[in-house]
Amino acid sequence: MEFQSLFAKLIADYRINARFLPWRTSRDPYQIWVSEVILQQTKVLQGQDYFMTFLRYFPDVFSLADAPEDQVLKVWEGLGYYSRAINMHHSAKFIVEQLKGRFPDDFDGIRKLKGVGDYTAAAISSIAFDLPHAAVDGNVKRVASRLFGIREPIDKPAGVKQITELLNEIIQYYSPGEFNQAIMELGALICTPKNPDCRRCPMQEHCFAFANNLQKSLPVVTPKKKPVNMHIEFLFLESKGKTWLHKRDKNGIWKGLFEFPAKIVNHLSETPPVWMMEFLDNSDVSKVLGHRDYVHKLTHRTIFARFWHLSGKPSNIVKQNQTYTELKTTEISGFPVHRLMLKYLGDNRMI
DNA sequence: AAATCGTGGAC
């Protein structure tokens, strides 16, 4: 089988049955960029609404570059992997200030943008500019592994390299954007991780895994580690309708987002924790209005959180330290916060 | 090379 005809059925099938997705209505590289970054490690169903909202707020690279970071994060709120938003914001400024607002139009130029790796650069350059670069995402790795019988683990650089080089050879015989999207669509709808629907697969007659009944053992993936437990306490301090938030720094989880003053602890405290006392004025006897517990599961850790709701006069540490932002309790929803905060605020009827 | 970074849906 020659490369020119290997994917012919898949391409034909894609032309007929491709899903209608909002980012497929445009070939504006900016919009393709936005969609690809939103879709990193994110399912189509989850990303669609964020894509529409993001473009409503930031319809072009100039509006994104001009926006304050906190507004970009507010639009991104709840989606996760927040460095994506910060990197996009940074790259938008770079495009406007250094490239006169012209989106880079080749692979190397696109690849230089922060938050754009090999996959995203290939996706943008193929879809927006018809350039022959194979976009190797999780779908493509799985499809290629089964189709060609590749036993190299697909979650390691060697496996990705092998697949990328092979598909870069093949993609030149096809329409690049169509080729990449057709394979991703196949992986998303037919050649799924579990229970692939081989009966409906347009690549069935060419598939190594199907011929050898190896769908369950391909691709080879290295086992993941179990999440680590972590305990964290939050202080929701109220005083005369005011409260205080803290903007997380550039390192670690939830970067750039706001949250109540927080501390990582070994064990959750049954009474208001000692560390909270420095946030309260000594002369004031604060009232404990209650606490709420949450278990927040992430890929790599399980967070046991306890929110303490205290009423009392804040200490000078809180009032004079620029680390903390004072705001009206009713205006919390204007700040970008992580999902754990959203849960608490929702359960407290604050949003 | 291996860790880290979120959230949610499917099974």
Place this chain on the structure above:
DNA sequence: TGTCCAAGATT
């Protein structure tokens, strides 16, 4: 219930 993992990038 727990496990997997998604249109990955960065360090």
